[in-house]
Amino acid sequence: MYLSEMKEGQTGVITRVGGNNSFRRRLLEMGFIKGSEIYVEKYAPLKDPIELIIKGYHVSLRVEEAAQITVENVRKGVTTQV
Numbered sequence: 001m002y003l004s005e006m007k008e009g010q011t012g013v014i015t016r017v018g019g020n021n022s023f024r025r026r027l028l029e030m031g032f033i034k035g036s037e038i039y040v041e042k043y044a045p046l047k048d049p050i051e052l053i054i055k056g057y058h059v060s061l062r063v064e065e066a067a068q069i070t071v072e073n074v075r076k077g078v079t080t081q082v
Helices: 021-029
Strands: 010-017 037-043 050-054 057-061 069-076
Touching: 010 021
Parallel strands: none
Antiparallel strands: 010 037, 010 069, 037 050, 050 057
16 A cells, blocks of 8 residues: 555555655655654645654655555554654
8 A cells, every 4th residue: 555545543664665766765864764664643634745753753745755655554543653
């Protein structure tokens, strides 16, 4: 499943980060690494962008950017933030 398909309150594990070289590198530098747990905090009122929590910090991505990230083990309503 793609990160852009997750609903608010779901948690998943990143399995793949796609995109062009510079965009992919920027995501990797921000902690979007294979095996990292990611939580969908909320969507903006018009469903773009998405607010995410990864490695304890909040980050927002456009839906088209989130579609470049593949996740698995998606769980609903599980929060593991510190």
